[in-house]
Amino acid sequence: MNNHILRCITCKKEFTPKPGLYYCVDCGYIMGTLEVIYDYETIKDNSKVKQKNFEKKASMYQFDFLLPTESKCKFDEYVGGTPLYKFDLLGIKDVLVKYDGSNPSSSYKDRASSVAINRAIDEGNNTLFCASTGNAASSLAMLNAHTDMKTYIFVPATIPIGKRTQLEISGAQVMAVEGTYDEVYDLSLELGLKKGWYCRHAAINPYLLEGKKTGAFEIVIQNDFTVPDYVLVGVGDGTVISSLYKGFWEFKKIGLTDKIPRIIGVQAEGIPAIKAVFEKGKPYTPHVIIGETVADSIAVGNPRDVIKACTYIEACNGFFISITDEEILDAISELGKETGLFAEPAGAVAFGGLKKLIYEEKITDSDKVCLVITGNGLKDVNAVKDMIHTESLTVDEVVKRLEG
Ligand SMILES: Cc1ncc(COP(=O)(O)O)c(C=O)c1O
Numbered sequence: 001m002n003n004h005i006l007r008c009i010t011c012k013k014e015f016t017p018k019p020g021l022y023y024c025v026d027c028g029y030i031m032g033t034l035e036v037i038y039d040y041e042t043i044k045d046n047s048k049v050k051q052k053n054f055e056k057k058a059s060m061y062q063f064d065f066l067l068p069t070e071s072k073c074k075f076d077e078y079v080g081g082t083p084l085y086k087f088d089l090l091g092i093k094d095v096l097v098k099y100d101g102s103n104p105s106s107s108y109k110d111r112a113s114s115v116a117i118n119r120a121i122d123e124g125n126n127t128l129f130c131a132s133t134g135n136a137a138s139s140l141a142m143l144n145a146h147t148d149m150k151t152y153i154f155v156p157a158t159i160p161i162g163k164r165t166q167l168e169i170s171g172a173q174v175m176a177v178e179g180t181y182d183e184v185y186d187l188s189l190e191l192g193l194k195k196g197w198y199c200r201h202a203a204i205n206p207y208l209l210e211g212k213k214t215g216a217f218e219i220v221i222q223n224d225f226t227v228p229d230y231v232l233v234g235v236g237d238g239t240v241i242s243s244l245y246k247g248f249w250e251f252k253k254i255g256l257t258d259k260i261p262r263i264i265g266v267q268a269e270g271i272p273a274i275k276a277v278f279e280k281g282k283p284y285t286p287h288v289i290i291g292e293t294v295a296d297s298i299a300v301g302n303p304r305d306v307i308k309a310c311t312y313i314e315a316c317n318g319f320f321i322s323i324t325d326e327e328i329l330d331a332i333s334e335l336g337k338e339t340g341l342f343a344e345p346a347g348a349v350a351f352g353g354l355k356k357l358i359y360e361e362k363i364t365d366s367d368k369v370c371l372v373i374t375g376n377g378l379k380d381v382n383a384v385k386d387m388i389h390t391e392s393l394t395v396d397e398v399v400k401r402l403e404g
């Protein structure tokens with residue numbers, strides 16, 4: 001479907017979409033990630049846009065005029081449309097909490113996998129492949145299970161059991177590799193592209209970001225077209241954060257809003273790869289770091305969407321911060337107690353980041369804040385198993401404790 005062109009983030013060369021074109025070969029697959037550009041003047045005349053006719057609880061395909069797919073798939077109507085809660089948190093009134101743990105496979109990644117599946121069908125490909133820290137893989141495997149297409153999934157063998165189980169029960173071809181995510185990514189990219197399979201790898205496929213940007217559209221619509229001052233989100237490869245910027249940017253571009261929030265990327269202190277590149281300044285230069293964190297989904301030392309993430313975050317006057325594993329685990333527990341929402345570590349970092357910024361007085365109680373919680377805590381209960389403190393009791397002990 002050609003309602004768009006592709007443009008290299010670095011050299012700005014433009015391309016007409018065609019099967020097998022994923023990045024600008026002149027710039028390479030990290031410097032040369034592509035942006036999907038639509039005809040925004042025509043989109044301004046779309047009746048939904050003109051009348052601001054959107055639903056607060058509809059699937060992300062209500063934004064089909066800003067999506068690059070034609071085919072439809074069974075799950076489409078259930079992807080996106082996730083809740084936007086308001087809570088008084090950490091002394092700030094009405095903090096918006098976008099909870100994407102309620103997507104079909106329980107993470108934000110469903111927004112991208114759904115688009116990847118539809119694009120693969122559009123392009124007549126019958127096999128998809130994906131390297132992932134866990135969620136992208138489990139999302140693709142589950143959303144694709146009902147189709148006739150095959151899915152090859154490459155993950156580090158150490159991914160949390162919840163995500164691994166999602167892969168196994170959905171019948172994907174699983175390659176659980178003894179290596180880091182960065183090693184798995186490179187290995188699978190070489191094999192998959194050689195075979196001509198459809199690539200659902202973070203960053204390299206520009207259409208994934210298109211699915212993910214719908215989270216920003218929903219935040220605007222569910223908050224009655226008011227844009228928050230700050231949006232906080234966890235960052236690994238950098239696609240989710242880039243997608244949020246693009247979503248807010250596009251809604252402004254087509255006249256639905258008048259501002260873009262300052263977007264803050266929260267990384268784990270053990271492996272803050274994009275933060276390091278951003279803080280070194282321009283020209284943004286990819287730089288691999290080695291490290292680890294309890295937040296497995298954002299344990300990325302060689303981020304593939306680093307150029308978009310840095311460029312976009314600079315454009316919205318945002319920044320990156322990092323928090324420790326201890327702060328991440330505290331964030332899961334505190335968020336649970338304050339809201340009843342259960343976040344996996346990479347989702348809870350948004351809350352942990354807010355706490356840090358309030359402490360540093362960089363965000364105050366007059367600011368309008370939105371936290372994007374990207375994954376359901378049930379995906380990785382092992383990370384929080386030390387929080388189970390209650391002892392097992394006999395029936396007699398319960399009665400004695402409660403009735404003296
Ligand atoms: C739950 C969760 N949060 C955040 C992220 C970060 O997204 P990205 O790698 O696009 O920066 C991921 C990526 O796997 C994730 O699974």
Ligand SMILES: [Zn+2]
Pocket residue numbers: 008009010011012013024025026027032
């Ligand atoms: Zn280029």
